[in-house]
Each structure stands twice: as structure tokens, then as C-alpha cells.
Amino acid sequence: MMSLWLFLILGSIFMLCKGESGDCDNFSDLDLHECLIGTNLYVRLLLYTRANLECGQELPHHNFTQQPLFNITRPTTFVIHGYRPTGAPPIWINHIVHLLAAQEDLNILVVDWNRGAANLNYFTAVANTRGTAENITGFIQSMEAEGASLDSIHLIGVSLGAHVAGFIGSMLGGRVGRITGLDPAGPMFAGVPPEERLDPTDAQFVDVLHTDMNSFGLRGTHGHIDFYANGGLDQPGCPKTIFSGKSYFVCDHQRSVFLYLCALNRTCHLTAYPCSSYTDFLSGQCLQCEAFKPASCPVLGYDMSKWKDTLLRLGQTRVFFSTTAELPYRKTSYRVDLVTWNQFLRWGVIILRLHSGKNVIESRIDNKLLRFEQYTSTRILAQFDEDLYPIQKISLRIVTGNVIGPRYKIRLLRIRISPLENPDRSLMCRYDIIMEENAEVSFKPLPCS
Template sequence: MVRMDLWKLLGLVSFFMLCRGQEKECDNFSDLDFHETFIGTNLYVRLLLYTRANLECGQELPHHNFTKEPLFDVKRPTTFVIHGYRPTGAPPIWINHIVRLLAAQADMNILVVDWNRGAANLNYFTAVTNTRRTAINITGFIERMRDKGASLDKIHLIGVSLGAHVAGFIGAMLGGKVGRITGLDPAGPMFAGVPIDERLDPTDAQFVDVLHTDMNSFGLRGTHGHIDFYANGGLDQPGCPKTIFSGKSYFVCDHQRAVFLYLCALNHTCNITVYPCSSYSDFLNGQCLQCEAFKPASCPVLGYDLSPWKDTLLKLGQTRAYFSTTADPPYKKMSYRVDIVTWNQYLRWGVVVLRLHSGKNITETRIDHKLMRFEQYTATRMLAQFDEDLYPVQKISLRIVTGNVIGPRYKLRLIRIRITPLDQPDRPLMCRYDTIMEENTEVTFKPLPCDESHL
């Protein structure tokens, strides 16, 4: 009896080992060492397929016999994720994150374009040359997909840095008929000032959206999509090192922030409202907070689903949209429009410090990107952005800092202060009327409901 049980056990083990041997192994992104990067790599393009059925286990998809892969359905929407320059040869740290987050948006094919062999070179110019060759390779694959029944309308190309230009080249070779291209801080070196057929541009797809975070270094300046998002003006990002002594992070932090902002938006933890405007300074001055062109829809939101604003954006042509962020996830700032009407006797110039109180919690902002002008019966509009969202607001503190440290403190009469929540339009407006304060001295008050007759 014991011998029979032993034979049954051995048979069961053999069966499971046989089944395990028949399972497909996972195909991983190419992981190259520094030696390969140093001597230079020859271009070799791989396609790693992920779907909701194999989120944790990529399958390399053959460029020609892809119909034999049961997980790949050409009738489904297909998103290509295209990385950029890889000077170390290591896989991008964000690949697995973006795959999972894209799969949560819709049932789609996610194809990670692994051109690490070709992008991993100490010589950046070699990688730039390989962008065009990579695009030719992927374009041929998409054409074969189309021959098998795929719709170009359902193809979305997401390109990071050099990958954004790869996406642009693919789109151009397909006559601008792919559904969408998303460029995450398109690479600037070797692409600044070139003709539109040599970089990403709005004609490369039916809809092109671009996110800028490092235009003064590795990113590309200008407008290159139907909508261009500029985080913190598209330049230096909060929390990123300011000196070279921080090492690698000094070079890559601003550039990589585009990816992390996009991941946060995909995860629906950011929900960052953006404001179409002609410049970042106009945005900070509170001149572009209405989004009139998008009525009855709200202001656009950074993220994957831009369908509520797409038609308007296509009519407008090229739109610049600005927003500010915090240094850390979820990156979202709480924004208020602040309108002040002053009646002080003397002209004063200064910056505004605003505090919001909720219980024992306090959040503060300093509106100091320029000096504000306060004079008799003058309306001043400002944008106040806080790192924290405190609600309900029980008290407000206001200080106007003029830099006057020697002479007498002049008084300022505020006929009206009106604070409008921008990100939470359902919250009430907060007002205060006829307040007397001294320059450089904080005044604290409880907000009142806004009287329509004073608005």
C-alpha cells in the first residue's frame, strides 16, 4: 500500500513538472552592462507584449508571425511604449509601472519597444541615428498589423525623450493616421531648430499631446503637439538638485519628471488641472484661469483621457497649457484665485504671503514671482498655490511684504478680498470686506460668505 502511494506521488510530481515545462517563460527587457554600452551596441528591436492576461510576464512578439500569438488581438487598441537614450544600458525603472497602469485604462495590447541595443551607447549621436532606423522597423510592423485588420485609429504611441521622436517618425511614415502620440519631454539635443519632418510635430498623428519638464537641458523647447503641457513652466522641477554635486540625479531628475508625472496621472492620484495660456508668467499672474474656450467643459486635466477637450484642441490648433507641482507625489497643488481691491493712500509695491488655517493645520504660500502694485482703488488678481489642501478653511492670514524696514509702516485699506477655489469649484467662495492692515504685518480673519452685491 505504501509502495502504491509512492508511485502515485511520483506520477503527480512528474505531471506537474511536465506542465511547468510547457509554460512559456517570461521575456524581459534587455539588461546590458556598461562594457556593452562603452563599446557601443548595434540596433536590435524587440517587441514585448503585455495584456491584462499576462501583466507580469512579457512575451516577445515576432515581427512577422505575430498572429500565432494567442494573446495578441490586432482588433484591440494597441499602445506602443518607446523608451529613449540609455547611456548605462540598464532597463528603464518605470517600464513595469506604465504597463500595469495602461492595462488599467482599457483592455489593450501593450507593446514595449525594446531598442536598448541601439539606444545604449556612450555616443549619444549614434543613438540619435538609430531613432530613424527604429521607427522604420516599427512602422513595418504596424503596416503588417493593418494588413491583418488592425485600425490605425486605435494605435497610441507613447515616446519618452528620444522615443518621442521615434514615435513622430513612425507617425509621419504612416501619413499622420495613427490615433495618438504622447511625447514625454521629447529630447532636445540634435532636435532643436530642425525642420518638422526631423522631429515630433502635430501632423504626425490625429492627436498629439506633449509634456515638457526639462526644456533648458535635455528636453526640447517650443510647441510640438495639439496641446503642450508645461510643468512648472517646462523648466526646473521642484525637488530636483540644483548643483552638479548631487551626481547623476542632477542630470536626469528634471528630464525624468515627465515620466513620473504621467505615471501619477495614469494612476488617477494627481488629477492635475492645467490652464491654457500664452506664457507661464501670465499663468502665475492669474490671467488664464477661466478656460473660456473649453466651456461648457472644465479646464483640461493632465492624463490619459483627453477626450472631453480633444475636439476643442483640434480646432484651436496648438495650445500651450501650464501648471505647477509640488516636489513629491502626488505632485498636485491646491490653487486659488485671489482678487484684492485696495484703497490705500500711498502707492506700495510688495509680495503677498497667504496662510490658510484649518484646526491646528496651516499651509502657506508666498506669491513672489514679481512685485505686486497696490494703489488707490486698484484691483489686483493673483494665483495662490498651496502644497496642501486644507478644508474647511477656518481662518486666513495675509501679509503684504514691501521691504520697508526703516521708514514708518504705511497702512493699506483692503476694500475686498475674494478667494476662489479653482480645483474644487463646489466649495464656497471666501470673502472679507473693508480690512485695514499695515505693510509687513500679518492680519488674520475668518472668511465670510461672498455677498453677490459686492462681486
């Protein structure tokens, strides 16, 4: 008898657990065979809220107000994936759902158009972007008819999904509140008119992050603000040769998602600076944030309210930042102003080292040769993969490559080092130091007068 009761109890628990998992709707997981033969477009909406973060609920396109978890008065964010050549779900879906829910109380709708995006033929997936956009546009129009405000709708699109978001916004007359494009797809969208890709007119505010413009990403400027991580091209830590396999093809492109996730998680504070090119940014020519005062320069992330009005007034703005190869991706940046005097013209690069106790960090500023002659003022950007504080000693070397003949002396009349992302930290200065080319000189920083 005891065994019978035990069997019944265990059976009941099993059925209960099975029922609970069965109540959750998961993202479509297709096999490679389906991708090879091709999939027909079918769009699903998976609803997540703070009340069901671990258990998505498929939201019907009609009678959606009957779903008690869906609150039409809450802001709604759509997450739209891109091309899925293998049919597997994106690995970042759960992460972005949880991080978005942490920002504010939202309806989070994951747009599952895997049937349509999962095709070995990329051109078929591109053709399906319009149908996907029409489907979601119809749903948003139904939301609006039920009293939802388009101002509170945010579309986040990844790769091809960024253009889907753009098409939705365009079909709605640019009235949606915001579109975020994470490395919008480049193939089949390069050189096309604005109405055939993501464009600033597609929403009240459009922000775009570029990480792979020389391969799968789209070159150019396509939002009210365009963030270019490491110039929008090759990302640190990503493979440089085809022998690395799949990662060689997807790493740079996927980095846009991981940078955005890191920004949502507030573990990366990625400040970007308005500039005409990444080269000019690395040369220290674009480190001014006066246009955004009293705010800082724009920071990648969810909350753009500090900069939105200024960006809409400025028009399309390009902003640049550099990252490390790994989490938390943030570099520590300093603006370095040098005044040198030397009798003979010298060309070289600068190696700057900062010391705190036994710890040392180094920045090699070698993106271009610097000119030193007689009385020269030079501004450079020094970026470090780590942050040290307090700085107890500074080492400087001007490398000219001169290995034959005498070492020329260079007089450093002044060096001023300004922390860019930590304005509460003091400026560091030193005055009147005699140094030789290719030889390191070390000194203790002093308060700037």
C-alpha cells in the same frame, strides 16, 4: 524510498517553475561593456495584455496573428523608451504597463530597442531612431493589412522615443490616432525642421509634456497641446548642483514619466491652464477655462476626449501647471482677487495663510512685485502644497520691505478667494479691512455677496 519520492517531487516543482519563468520574455538588460563598445540596432516587441501583465511575450514581426494573446481588434498602445547610456531597462516599464492595462482592454507593446539606444555615444542612438521607426512602421502596416484601425493606435514615446513616435507617425501619413511625447529629447533636435522631430502633423492628436527644456528636453511647442510642468524647466525636489551625482542630470527629465504615471494612476489630478508663458500663469493672468466649457481646463492623463475637439479647433495650445516636489505632485490652487485703497504708492509681495483647526498652509506670492496705489484691483494665483478644508480663518500680509520709517496703512476693500480645482466649494470673501504693510491681519471668511 521516501527520500527518492521527495527528491522527484521537488525536482518536478523546480523544473515547472523554471519552465514558467522561461516562457516570459523580458526587456533587454545589457551591461556597461556593451554600451562602451556600442550596440547594433535590434528591435523587439514585448506584448502585454490583461491576461499576461506579469509575463511579456515577444511578438514576431511576421505571423503575429498566430499569437493568441494579440487581438487585432483591440486598441494598441506602443511604449517607446529613449536613450539608455548604461543599457539597463527603464525602471518605469512595469508600472506603465500595469497602469495602461487599467485604463482599458489593450494590446500593450513595449518597443525594446535597447540594442541601438544603449550606446555611450548619444549620436549613435539618435541615428538609430530612424531605423527603429522604420521597423515599427512596417509592423503597423502589417497590422493594418490584417484589419487593424490606425485610429486606435497610440504611441507613447519618452525622450528620444518621442521622436521615434513622431517618425512612425510621419511615415504613416499622420494617420495614427495619437502620439504622447514625454519630454521629447532636445540635443540634436533643437532648431531642426518639423519633419526631423516630433510634430503635430505626425498623428491625428499629439499631446506633449515638458519637464526639462533647459537641459535634455526640447524647447518649444510640438503638439496640439503642450503641457509645461513648472514652466517645463527645473522641477521641485530635483537637485540643483552637480554634487548630487546622476540625479542632477536625469531628475528633471525623468519627472515627465513620473508625472504621467501618477496621472494614469489617478492619484494626481493635474489641471493645466492655457497661457502664453509660465510667468503670466503664476501672475494669475491665465486662469480662464471658458474655451473648454462645459469641460474644465485640460487635465494631464490618458483620457483627453473631453478636450480633443476643442484643441484641434484651437490649433497648438500651451498649458501650464505647477507641482509639488513629491507624490502626489498636485498643488491646491486658488484665484485671489483683491481690491485695495491706499494714499501712497506701495510695492510688495503677498503672503497668504489658510487655517483649518490647528493646521495651517502658506503661499508666498513673490514671483513679481505687486503695485498697490489708491484704488487698485489685483488678481493673483495662490498655490499650496497641501489641501485644507474647511477653511476657518485666513491670514494676509503685504510685505513691502519697508523697515525704516512709518508703516503705511492699506485698506483692503474686498478679498475674494476662489478654489480653482474644487468648484463645488464655496467662494470665500471679506470686506473693508484696515491693515498695515508688513503686518499680518487675520479674519474669518464670509460668503461672497
